[in-house]
Amino acid sequence: MLESRRNLALACALSALAGYVDGIGYLHLGGLFVSFMSGNSTRLGVNLAQGQWRSAAEAVGLIALFVTGAGAGSLIVSTRSAFCQCWVLLAEALLLAAAALCYALGPAPLAIAAIVLAMGLENSVFQVEGAAGLGLTYMTGALVKVGQLVAAALTGGRRWAWLPNLLLWAALVIGAVGGATAYHRFNLAAIWLAAGWALALSGIVFATQGRRD
DSSP: OOSSHHHHHHHHHHHHHHHHHHHHHHHHHTSOOSSOHHHHHHHHHHHHHTTOHHHHHHHHHHHHHHHHHHHHHHHHHTTOOTTHHHHHHHHHHHHHHHHHHHHHHSOHHHHHHHHHHHHHHHTTTTOOTTSOOOOOSOOHHHHHHHHHHHHHHHTTSOTTTTHHHHHHHHHHHHHHHHHHHHHHHHGGGGHHHHHHHHHHHHHHHHHHHHHHO
16 A cells, blocks of 8 residues: 555655644643544543543543544545545545634634544545555554564565655654644644645645546
């Protein structure tokens, strides 16, 4: 999936977008995540053990929204349209724009809900024939693959096969730096940039898909 330069560039752009949004969400929520559900699951367990029921409920809500977004993305992909990647990215852009509007109008919880749905949705961009596809908003799997492919390279496998997964991780980190910086300056209004980013990627994918067809 990442052998294609086009796919690798798109995946890195989306991972950077996820890092940007997650950096904003992490700061706004005080330690919870809008795209990293493993972290939220750990927080859920800790909160339950400590009897912090409100915090546990927040973590459950975020996880449920993320799963809903992932399911919605899968429904879009299941249409098998040649432009399903474009529709997923367009839906993500609209959700992020809705989040920015909600923040501007006042209801910040609705803004967070739209952001989490968008992050779940993004993971369907590279979904193929019902498979889980490529995780773009979390990097544990990518880092595991880096280690495995480095080991394979040391034992006669492809020398640079690990590099695309490392680039995905680096893109997410760079995006998180940008998101945290933007949040300190603009608060949740920084999500407007993420919405524009997703919309631009949708247009680029539409144009390049047209040329490929």
